[in-house]
Amino acid sequence: MATVHFSGVTKSYGSTSVVDDLNLELPDGSFTVLVGPSGCGKSTSLRMLAGLESVTSGSITIDGRDVTHLQPRERDVAMVFQNYALYPHLTVRENIAFPLRASKTPRAEAITRADEVGESLGLGKLMARKPKDLSGGQQQRVAIGRAIIRQPSVFLFDEPLSNLDAKLRVETRTELLQIQRRLGITSLYVTHDQEEAMTLSDRMVVMRDGRAAQVGTPLEVYGSPVDSFVASFVGSPKMNLVDGEIADGAFIARSGLRLALDGAGAPGRVTLGVRPDDLLVVPDADAEARVTLVELLGPRAIVTIAARGSNLTSVVETQRMSGIAEGTPVALSVRPGAAHVFDAETGRRLVGDTKDGKQPQR
Incomplete structure:
Protein backbone atom coordinates (compact mmCIF):
# COMPACT_ATOMS: atom_id res chain seq x y z
CA MET A 1 0.00 0.00 0.00
CA SER A 224 -22.15 21.02 -2.14
CA PRO A 225 -20.86 21.42 -5.71
CA VAL A 226 -18.32 24.24 -5.78
CA ASP A 227 -19.59 25.64 -9.07
CA SER A 228 -22.30 25.27 -11.69
CA PHE A 229 -20.13 22.97 -13.82
CA VAL A 230 -19.76 20.38 -11.05
CA ALA A 231 -23.43 20.84 -10.14
CA SER A 232 -24.56 20.03 -13.68
CA PHE A 233 -22.10 17.17 -14.21
CA VAL A 234 -22.74 15.22 -10.99
CA GLY A 235 -26.24 13.85 -10.50
CA SER A 236 -28.76 12.01 -12.65
CA PRO A 237 -31.06 13.46 -13.81
CA LYS A 238 -28.81 16.50 -13.89
CA MET A 239 -29.47 19.59 -11.80
CA ASN A 240 -31.85 22.24 -13.10
CA LEU A 241 -29.87 25.45 -13.73
CA VAL A 242 -31.79 28.66 -14.49
CA ASP A 243 -30.40 32.19 -14.94
CA GLY A 244 -32.15 35.06 -13.20
CA GLU A 245 -31.93 37.23 -10.10
CA ILE A 246 -32.67 37.24 -6.40
CA ALA A 247 -35.19 39.88 -5.39
CA ASP A 248 -37.51 40.20 -2.36
CA GLY A 249 -36.50 36.77 -1.03
CA ALA A 250 -37.44 34.97 -4.23
CA PHE A 251 -35.80 33.88 -7.46
CA ILE A 252 -37.06 35.47 -10.66
CA ALA A 253 -35.88 33.82 -13.88
CA ARG A 254 -35.20 35.83 -17.02
CA SER A 255 -38.35 34.27 -18.45
CA GLY A 256 -40.40 35.64 -15.56
CA LEU A 257 -40.73 32.34 -13.66
CA ARG A 258 -40.83 33.09 -9.93
CA LEU A 259 -39.82 30.64 -7.19
CA ALA A 260 -39.92 31.35 -3.47
CA LEU A 261 -36.63 30.42 -1.77
CA ASP A 262 -35.76 29.70 1.84
CA GLY A 263 -32.56 31.65 2.58
CA ALA A 264 -32.17 33.02 -0.94
CA GLY A 265 -29.16 35.18 -0.16
CA ALA A 266 -28.30 38.73 -1.22
CA PRO A 267 -30.14 40.35 -4.16
CA GLY A 268 -28.42 40.26 -7.55
CA ARG A 269 -27.93 38.26 -10.75
CA VAL A 270 -27.43 34.53 -10.11
CA THR A 271 -27.84 31.06 -11.52
CA LEU A 272 -30.27 28.97 -9.50
CA GLY A 273 -29.60 25.25 -9.17
CA VAL A 274 -32.28 22.78 -8.02
CA ARG A 275 -31.88 19.01 -7.99
CA PRO A 276 -34.84 17.25 -9.69
CA ASP A 277 -35.56 15.48 -6.39
CA ASP A 278 -35.95 18.90 -4.74
CA LEU A 279 -38.23 20.50 -7.34
CA LEU A 280 -41.76 19.89 -6.04
CA VAL A 281 -44.76 19.79 -8.39
CA VAL A 282 -48.46 19.95 -7.48
CA PRO A 283 -51.40 19.95 -9.93
CA ASP A 284 -52.87 23.47 -10.11
CA ALA A 285 -55.40 24.49 -12.75
CA ASP A 286 -54.35 28.15 -12.45
CA ALA A 287 -50.60 27.54 -12.88
CA GLU A 288 -48.72 28.55 -16.03
CA ALA A 289 -46.18 25.70 -15.89
CA ARG A 290 -47.22 22.53 -17.72
CA VAL A 291 -46.01 18.94 -17.79
CA THR A 292 -44.63 18.09 -21.23
CA LEU A 293 -43.30 14.57 -20.62
CA VAL A 294 -43.62 11.81 -18.01
CA GLU A 295 -41.09 8.95 -17.89
CA LEU A 296 -42.17 6.18 -15.51
CA LEU A 297 -39.27 4.32 -13.87
CA GLY A 298 -40.96 1.95 -11.44
CA PRO A 299 -40.99 3.60 -7.99
CA ARG A 300 -40.47 7.09 -9.41
CA ALA A 301 -41.13 9.16 -12.50
CA ILE A 302 -39.07 11.80 -14.26
CA VAL A 303 -41.34 14.72 -15.10
CA THR A 304 -40.33 17.36 -17.64
CA ILE A 305 -42.00 20.75 -17.21
CA ALA A 306 -42.23 23.84 -19.43
CA ALA A 307 -42.39 26.98 -17.28
CA ARG A 308 -42.36 30.31 -19.12
CA GLY A 309 -39.69 29.18 -21.53
CA SER A 310 -37.63 27.28 -18.94
CA ASN A 311 -37.51 23.49 -19.28
CA LEU A 312 -37.23 21.90 -15.83
CA THR A 313 -37.02 18.33 -14.55
CA SER A 314 -38.59 16.93 -11.40
CA VAL A 315 -38.37 13.44 -9.89
CA VAL A 316 -41.70 12.39 -8.39
CA GLU A 317 -42.49 9.25 -6.39
CA THR A 318 -45.01 7.12 -8.27
CA GLN A 319 -47.52 7.19 -5.42
CA ARG A 320 -47.53 11.00 -5.65
CA MET A 321 -48.26 11.05 -9.38
CA SER A 322 -52.02 11.22 -8.96
CA GLY A 323 -53.35 14.00 -11.18
CA ILE A 324 -49.99 14.55 -12.92
CA ALA A 325 -49.90 13.68 -16.61
CA GLU A 326 -48.67 15.20 -19.84
CA GLY A 327 -50.42 18.55 -20.33
CA THR A 328 -51.25 18.99 -16.61
CA PRO A 329 -50.75 22.55 -15.28
CA VAL A 330 -48.59 22.40 -12.14
CA ALA A 331 -47.40 24.75 -9.42
CA LEU A 332 -43.67 24.60 -8.69
CA SER A 333 -41.75 25.04 -5.44
CA VAL A 334 -38.31 24.24 -4.08
CA ARG A 335 -37.86 21.95 -1.10
CA PRO A 336 -36.86 24.16 1.88
CA GLY A 337 -33.10 24.56 2.20
CA ALA A 338 -32.41 22.68 -1.04
CA ALA A 339 -31.62 25.55 -3.44
CA HIS A 340 -28.09 26.02 -4.79
CA VAL A 341 -27.21 29.55 -5.86
CA PHE A 342 -24.22 30.30 -8.10
CA ASP A 343 -22.60 33.52 -9.24
CA ALA A 344 -23.98 34.38 -12.69
CA GLU A 345 -20.56 35.46 -14.02
CA THR A 346 -18.07 32.99 -12.48
CA GLY A 347 -20.37 30.04 -11.74
CA ARG A 348 -18.95 29.84 -8.20
CA ARG A 349 -21.19 28.67 -5.37
CA LEU A 350 -22.84 31.40 -3.31
CA VAL A 351 -25.66 29.73 -1.36
CA GLY A 352 -26.80 26.16 -0.77
CA ASP A 353 -27.09 23.58 1.96
CA THR A 354 -24.29 21.07 2.48
CA LYS A 355 -26.05 17.73 2.76
CA ASP A 356 -23.63 16.30 5.32
CA GLY A 357 -22.61 19.54 7.04
CA LYS A 358 -19.10 19.55 5.55
CA GLN A 359 -17.55 22.00 3.15
CA PRO A 360 -16.17 20.66 -0.14
CA GLN A 361 -12.40 20.22 -0.45
CA ARG A 362 -10.28 21.87 -3.13
Whole structure:
Protein backbone atom coordinates (compact mmCIF):
# COMPACT_ATOMS: atom_id res chain seq x y z
CA MET A 1 0.00 0.00 0.00
CA ALA A 2 1.12 3.56 -0.63
CA THR A 3 0.19 7.24 -0.67
CA VAL A 4 0.38 8.94 -4.07
CA HIS A 5 1.02 12.65 -4.66
CA PHE A 6 0.65 14.71 -7.82
CA SER A 7 2.50 17.97 -7.20
CA GLY A 8 1.98 20.73 -9.78
CA VAL A 9 1.77 18.13 -12.57
CA THR A 10 1.35 19.53 -16.09
CA LYS A 11 1.20 17.70 -19.41
CA SER A 12 1.45 19.75 -22.59
CA TYR A 13 1.52 18.92 -26.26
CA GLY A 14 3.12 21.97 -27.84
CA SER A 15 1.15 24.98 -26.64
CA THR A 16 -1.84 22.87 -25.52
CA SER A 17 -2.06 21.87 -21.84
CA VAL A 18 -3.99 18.64 -21.35
CA VAL A 19 -3.32 18.54 -17.59
CA ASP A 20 -2.67 21.88 -15.93
CA ASP A 21 -0.99 22.17 -12.51
CA LEU A 22 -2.66 19.12 -10.97
CA ASN A 23 -2.21 18.85 -7.20
CA LEU A 24 -3.77 15.71 -5.80
CA GLU A 25 -3.22 13.20 -3.00
CA LEU A 26 -4.39 9.59 -3.07
CA PRO A 27 -4.41 8.47 0.59
CA ASP A 28 -3.03 5.06 1.49
CA GLY A 29 -5.62 2.38 0.79
CA SER A 30 -8.14 4.79 -0.76
CA PHE A 31 -10.27 4.31 -3.86
CA THR A 32 -10.12 7.59 -5.81
CA VAL A 33 -12.11 8.13 -9.01
CA LEU A 34 -11.25 10.70 -11.67
CA VAL A 35 -14.43 11.70 -13.48
CA GLY A 36 -15.19 14.32 -16.08
CA PRO A 37 -16.16 14.91 -19.72
CA SER A 38 -14.06 13.70 -22.64
CA GLY A 39 -10.84 15.68 -23.03
CA CYS A 40 -10.68 16.87 -19.40
CA GLY A 41 -7.31 15.16 -18.73
CA LYS A 42 -8.39 12.27 -16.51
CA SER A 43 -6.91 9.44 -18.63
CA THR A 44 -3.72 11.41 -19.22
CA SER A 45 -3.31 11.86 -15.46
CA LEU A 46 -3.70 8.11 -14.94
CA ARG A 47 -1.22 7.34 -17.71
CA MET A 48 1.35 9.73 -16.24
CA LEU A 49 1.10 7.88 -12.92
CA ALA A 50 1.55 4.60 -14.80
CA GLY A 51 4.57 5.96 -16.67
CA LEU A 52 2.89 5.60 -20.07
CA GLU A 53 2.95 9.39 -20.59
CA SER A 54 5.81 11.73 -19.72
CA VAL A 55 5.34 14.65 -17.32
CA THR A 56 6.01 18.10 -18.77
CA SER A 57 6.47 19.69 -15.33
CA GLY A 58 5.79 18.87 -11.70
CA SER A 59 6.37 15.58 -9.89
CA ILE A 60 4.63 12.34 -8.93
CA THR A 61 5.58 10.37 -5.82
CA ILE A 62 4.47 6.95 -4.59
CA ASP A 63 4.97 6.43 -0.85
CA GLY A 64 7.50 9.28 -0.83
CA ARG A 65 9.53 7.92 -3.77
CA ASP A 66 9.78 10.20 -6.79
CA VAL A 67 8.65 8.16 -9.80
CA THR A 68 8.22 11.07 -12.23
CA HIS A 69 10.86 9.85 -14.66
CA LEU A 70 10.95 6.13 -13.87
CA GLN A 71 9.97 3.45 -16.37
CA PRO A 72 6.56 1.78 -15.83
CA ARG A 73 8.14 -1.46 -14.61
CA GLU A 74 10.01 0.47 -11.90
CA ARG A 75 6.93 2.07 -10.33
CA ASP A 76 5.27 -0.94 -8.66
CA VAL A 77 1.87 -0.22 -10.20
CA ALA A 78 -0.58 -2.54 -11.97
CA MET A 79 -3.06 -1.37 -14.59
CA VAL A 80 -6.37 -2.76 -15.83
CA PHE A 81 -7.26 -1.52 -19.30
CA GLN A 82 -10.57 -0.84 -21.02
CA ASN A 83 -10.05 -3.60 -23.59
CA TYR A 84 -8.80 -6.21 -21.05
CA ALA A 85 -5.56 -6.80 -23.07
CA LEU A 86 -5.55 -10.56 -22.47
CA TYR A 87 -3.30 -12.93 -24.40
CA PRO A 88 -5.70 -14.93 -26.63
CA HIS A 89 -3.41 -17.96 -26.96
CA LEU A 90 -2.99 -18.37 -23.16
CA THR A 91 -5.44 -19.95 -20.73
CA VAL A 92 -6.99 -18.02 -17.84
CA ARG A 93 -4.39 -19.58 -15.53
CA GLU A 94 -1.51 -18.58 -17.80
CA ASN A 95 -2.86 -15.05 -18.30
CA ILE A 96 -3.09 -14.47 -14.56
CA ALA A 97 0.33 -16.00 -13.95
CA PHE A 98 2.02 -14.05 -16.77
CA PRO A 99 3.38 -11.12 -14.68
CA LEU A 100 5.10 -13.58 -12.33
CA ARG A 101 6.51 -15.63 -15.20
CA ALA A 102 7.80 -12.42 -16.82
CA SER A 103 9.64 -11.60 -13.57
CA LYS A 104 11.32 -15.05 -13.60
CA THR A 105 9.21 -16.55 -10.80
CA PRO A 106 9.44 -20.37 -10.95
CA ARG A 107 6.56 -21.83 -12.96
CA ALA A 108 5.19 -24.00 -10.15
CA GLU A 109 5.01 -21.04 -7.77
CA ALA A 110 3.45 -18.80 -10.41
CA ILE A 111 0.76 -21.38 -11.24
CA THR A 112 -0.05 -21.95 -7.57
CA ARG A 113 -0.43 -18.21 -7.00
CA ALA A 114 -2.54 -17.88 -10.15
CA ASP A 115 -4.89 -20.63 -8.95
CA GLU A 116 -5.27 -18.87 -5.58
CA VAL A 117 -6.07 -15.53 -7.23
CA GLY A 118 -8.44 -17.17 -9.73
CA GLU A 119 -10.32 -18.93 -6.95
CA SER A 120 -10.71 -15.65 -5.02
CA LEU A 121 -12.25 -14.06 -8.14
CA GLY A 122 -14.71 -16.89 -8.78
CA LEU A 123 -12.73 -18.17 -11.78
CA GLY A 124 -11.79 -21.52 -10.29
CA LYS A 125 -13.74 -23.60 -12.85
CA LEU A 126 -12.55 -21.48 -15.79
CA MET A 127 -8.78 -21.63 -15.32
CA ALA A 128 -8.19 -23.91 -18.32
CA ARG A 129 -10.28 -21.87 -20.75
CA LYS A 130 -9.04 -19.35 -23.33
CA PRO A 131 -10.29 -15.73 -23.31
CA LYS A 132 -12.55 -16.35 -26.34
CA ASP A 133 -14.54 -18.84 -24.25
CA LEU A 134 -15.32 -16.27 -21.53
CA SER A 135 -18.00 -13.61 -21.13
CA GLY A 136 -17.04 -9.95 -20.94
CA GLY A 137 -17.36 -9.91 -17.15
CA GLN A 138 -15.22 -13.04 -16.81
CA GLN A 139 -12.54 -11.55 -19.06
CA GLN A 140 -12.51 -8.43 -16.92
CA ARG A 141 -12.01 -10.52 -13.78
CA VAL A 142 -9.06 -12.25 -15.46
CA ALA A 143 -7.56 -8.83 -16.20
CA ILE A 144 -8.07 -7.82 -12.56
CA GLY A 145 -6.51 -11.09 -11.43
CA ARG A 146 -3.45 -10.43 -13.55
CA ALA A 147 -3.09 -7.08 -11.78
CA ILE A 148 -3.71 -8.52 -8.29
CA ILE A 149 -1.12 -11.29 -8.57
CA ARG A 150 1.69 -8.75 -8.70
CA GLN A 151 0.66 -7.36 -5.28
CA PRO A 152 1.43 -3.80 -6.44
CA SER A 153 1.52 -0.63 -4.37
CA VAL A 154 -1.09 1.03 -6.59
CA PHE A 155 -3.96 -0.23 -8.81
CA LEU A 156 -4.83 1.80 -11.91
CA PHE A 157 -8.14 1.32 -13.75
CA ASP A 158 -8.73 2.95 -17.15
CA GLU A 159 -12.52 2.78 -17.75
CA PRO A 160 -12.45 -1.01 -17.22
CA LEU A 161 -16.23 -1.49 -17.33
CA SER A 162 -17.13 0.57 -20.39
CA ASN A 163 -17.33 -2.49 -22.70
CA LEU A 164 -19.85 -4.33 -20.51
CA ASP A 165 -23.64 -4.21 -20.75
CA ALA A 166 -25.59 -2.35 -18.05
CA LYS A 167 -26.42 -5.38 -15.86
CA LEU A 168 -22.90 -6.78 -16.01
CA ARG A 169 -21.41 -3.35 -15.25
CA VAL A 170 -23.34 -3.19 -11.99
CA GLU A 171 -22.32 -6.73 -11.00
CA THR A 172 -18.65 -6.26 -11.92
CA ARG A 173 -18.57 -2.85 -10.20
CA THR A 174 -19.68 -4.48 -6.96
CA GLU A 175 -17.08 -7.25 -7.31
CA LEU A 176 -14.34 -4.73 -8.05
CA LEU A 177 -15.16 -2.66 -4.98
CA GLN A 178 -15.21 -5.77 -2.77
CA ILE A 179 -11.81 -6.83 -4.10
CA GLN A 180 -10.30 -3.39 -3.44
CA ARG A 181 -11.75 -3.28 0.07
CA ARG A 182 -10.38 -6.75 0.82
CA LEU A 183 -6.87 -6.00 -0.46
CA GLY A 184 -6.72 -2.39 0.76
CA ILE A 185 -4.50 -1.31 -2.14
CA THR A 186 -4.47 2.38 -3.12
CA SER A 187 -6.50 2.65 -6.33
CA LEU A 188 -7.05 5.27 -9.01
CA TYR A 189 -9.99 4.73 -11.35
CA VAL A 190 -10.92 6.74 -14.45
CA THR A 191 -14.46 6.98 -15.81
CA HIS A 192 -16.75 9.41 -17.59
CA ASP A 193 -19.76 7.86 -15.84
CA GLN A 194 -20.62 9.99 -12.79
CA GLU A 195 -22.94 7.30 -11.37
CA GLU A 196 -20.04 4.84 -11.46
CA ALA A 197 -17.84 7.43 -9.74
CA MET A 198 -20.41 8.05 -7.00
CA THR A 199 -20.82 4.32 -6.34
CA LEU A 200 -17.18 3.26 -6.30
CA SER A 201 -15.18 6.09 -4.80
CA ASP A 202 -14.03 7.04 -1.34
CA ARG A 203 -13.00 10.32 -2.97
CA MET A 204 -14.17 11.84 -6.25
CA VAL A 205 -12.07 14.17 -8.37
CA VAL A 206 -14.21 16.06 -10.88
CA MET A 207 -11.92 17.28 -13.65
CA ARG A 208 -12.44 20.12 -16.09
CA ASP A 209 -9.99 21.49 -18.66
CA GLY A 210 -7.04 19.63 -17.13
CA ARG A 211 -7.67 20.79 -13.56
CA ALA A 212 -9.38 19.34 -10.51
CA ALA A 213 -12.61 21.33 -10.29
CA GLN A 214 -13.54 19.67 -6.98
CA VAL A 215 -12.18 16.94 -4.71
CA GLY A 216 -14.25 15.35 -1.98
CA THR A 217 -16.37 12.42 -0.91
CA PRO A 218 -19.28 11.58 -3.23
CA LEU A 219 -21.69 13.07 -0.68
CA GLU A 220 -19.72 16.32 -0.47
CA VAL A 221 -19.46 16.71 -4.25
CA TYR A 222 -23.15 15.94 -4.78
CA GLY A 223 -24.41 17.97 -1.81
CA SER A 224 -22.15 21.02 -2.14
CA PRO A 225 -20.86 21.42 -5.71
CA VAL A 226 -18.32 24.24 -5.78
CA ASP A 227 -19.59 25.64 -9.07
CA SER A 228 -22.30 25.27 -11.69
CA PHE A 229 -20.13 22.97 -13.82
CA VAL A 230 -19.76 20.38 -11.05
CA ALA A 231 -23.43 20.84 -10.14
CA SER A 232 -24.56 20.03 -13.68
CA PHE A 233 -22.10 17.17 -14.21
CA VAL A 234 -22.74 15.22 -10.99
CA GLY A 235 -26.24 13.85 -10.50
CA SER A 236 -28.76 12.01 -12.65
CA PRO A 237 -31.06 13.46 -13.81
CA LYS A 238 -28.81 16.50 -13.89
CA MET A 239 -29.47 19.59 -11.80
CA ASN A 240 -31.85 22.24 -13.10
CA LEU A 241 -29.87 25.45 -13.73
CA VAL A 242 -31.79 28.66 -14.49
CA ASP A 243 -30.40 32.19 -14.94
CA GLY A 244 -32.15 35.06 -13.20
CA GLU A 245 -31.93 37.23 -10.10
CA ILE A 246 -32.67 37.24 -6.40
CA ALA A 247 -35.19 39.88 -5.39
CA ASP A 248 -37.51 40.20 -2.36
CA GLY A 249 -36.50 36.77 -1.03
CA ALA A 250 -37.44 34.97 -4.23
CA PHE A 251 -35.80 33.88 -7.46
CA ILE A 252 -37.06 35.47 -10.66
CA ALA A 253 -35.88 33.82 -13.88
CA ARG A 254 -35.20 35.83 -17.02
CA SER A 255 -38.35 34.27 -18.45
CA GLY A 256 -40.40 35.64 -15.56
CA LEU A 257 -40.73 32.34 -13.66
CA ARG A 258 -40.83 33.09 -9.93
CA LEU A 259 -39.82 30.64 -7.19
CA ALA A 260 -39.92 31.35 -3.47
CA LEU A 261 -36.63 30.42 -1.77
CA ASP A 262 -35.76 29.70 1.84
CA GLY A 263 -32.56 31.65 2.58
CA ALA A 264 -32.17 33.02 -0.94
CA GLY A 265 -29.16 35.18 -0.16
CA ALA A 266 -28.30 38.73 -1.22
CA PRO A 267 -30.14 40.35 -4.16
CA GLY A 268 -28.42 40.26 -7.55
CA ARG A 269 -27.93 38.26 -10.75
CA VAL A 270 -27.43 34.53 -10.11
CA THR A 271 -27.84 31.06 -11.52
CA LEU A 272 -30.27 28.97 -9.50
CA GLY A 273 -29.60 25.25 -9.17
CA VAL A 274 -32.28 22.78 -8.02
CA ARG A 275 -31.88 19.01 -7.99
CA PRO A 276 -34.84 17.25 -9.69
CA ASP A 277 -35.56 15.48 -6.39
CA ASP A 278 -35.95 18.90 -4.74
CA LEU A 279 -38.23 20.50 -7.34
CA LEU A 280 -41.76 19.89 -6.04
CA VAL A 281 -44.76 19.79 -8.39
CA VAL A 282 -48.46 19.95 -7.48
CA PRO A 283 -51.40 19.95 -9.93
CA ASP A 284 -52.87 23.47 -10.11
CA ALA A 285 -55.40 24.49 -12.75
CA ASP A 286 -54.35 28.15 -12.45
CA ALA A 287 -50.60 27.54 -12.88
CA GLU A 288 -48.72 28.55 -16.03
CA ALA A 289 -46.18 25.70 -15.89
CA ARG A 290 -47.22 22.53 -17.72
CA VAL A 291 -46.01 18.94 -17.79
CA THR A 292 -44.63 18.09 -21.23
CA LEU A 293 -43.30 14.57 -20.62
CA VAL A 294 -43.62 11.81 -18.01
CA GLU A 295 -41.09 8.95 -17.89
CA LEU A 296 -42.17 6.18 -15.51
CA LEU A 297 -39.27 4.32 -13.87
CA GLY A 298 -40.96 1.95 -11.44
CA PRO A 299 -40.99 3.60 -7.99
CA ARG A 300 -40.47 7.09 -9.41
CA ALA A 301 -41.13 9.16 -12.50
CA ILE A 302 -39.07 11.80 -14.26
CA VAL A 303 -41.34 14.72 -15.10
CA THR A 304 -40.33 17.36 -17.64
CA ILE A 305 -42.00 20.75 -17.21
CA ALA A 306 -42.23 23.84 -19.43
CA ALA A 307 -42.39 26.98 -17.28
CA ARG A 308 -42.36 30.31 -19.12
CA GLY A 309 -39.69 29.18 -21.53
CA SER A 310 -37.63 27.28 -18.94
CA ASN A 311 -37.51 23.49 -19.28
CA LEU A 312 -37.23 21.90 -15.83
CA THR A 313 -37.02 18.33 -14.55
CA SER A 314 -38.59 16.93 -11.40
CA VAL A 315 -38.37 13.44 -9.89
CA VAL A 316 -41.70 12.39 -8.39
CA GLU A 317 -42.49 9.25 -6.39
CA THR A 318 -45.01 7.12 -8.27
CA GLN A 319 -47.52 7.19 -5.42
CA ARG A 320 -47.53 11.00 -5.65
CA MET A 321 -48.26 11.05 -9.38
CA SER A 322 -52.02 11.22 -8.96
CA GLY A 323 -53.35 14.00 -11.18
CA ILE A 324 -49.99 14.55 -12.92
CA ALA A 325 -49.90 13.68 -16.61
CA GLU A 326 -48.67 15.20 -19.84
CA GLY A 327 -50.42 18.55 -20.33
CA THR A 328 -51.25 18.99 -16.61
CA PRO A 329 -50.75 22.55 -15.28
CA VAL A 330 -48.59 22.40 -12.14
CA ALA A 331 -47.40 24.75 -9.42
CA LEU A 332 -43.67 24.60 -8.69
CA SER A 333 -41.75 25.04 -5.44
CA VAL A 334 -38.31 24.24 -4.08
CA ARG A 335 -37.86 21.95 -1.10
CA PRO A 336 -36.86 24.16 1.88
CA GLY A 337 -33.10 24.56 2.20
CA ALA A 338 -32.41 22.68 -1.04
CA ALA A 339 -31.62 25.55 -3.44
CA HIS A 340 -28.09 26.02 -4.79
CA VAL A 341 -27.21 29.55 -5.86
CA PHE A 342 -24.22 30.30 -8.10
CA ASP A 343 -22.60 33.52 -9.24
CA ALA A 344 -23.98 34.38 -12.69
CA GLU A 345 -20.56 35.46 -14.02
CA THR A 346 -18.07 32.99 -12.48
CA GLY A 347 -20.37 30.04 -11.74
CA ARG A 348 -18.95 29.84 -8.20
CA ARG A 349 -21.19 28.67 -5.37
CA LEU A 350 -22.84 31.40 -3.31
CA VAL A 351 -25.66 29.73 -1.36
CA GLY A 352 -26.80 26.16 -0.77
CA ASP A 353 -27.09 23.58 1.96
CA THR A 354 -24.29 21.07 2.48
CA LYS A 355 -26.05 17.73 2.76
CA ASP A 356 -23.63 16.30 5.32
CA GLY A 357 -22.61 19.54 7.04
CA LYS A 358 -19.10 19.55 5.55
CA GLN A 359 -17.55 22.00 3.15
CA PRO A 360 -16.17 20.66 -0.14
CA GLN A 361 -12.40 20.22 -0.45
CA ARG A 362 -10.28 21.87 -3.13
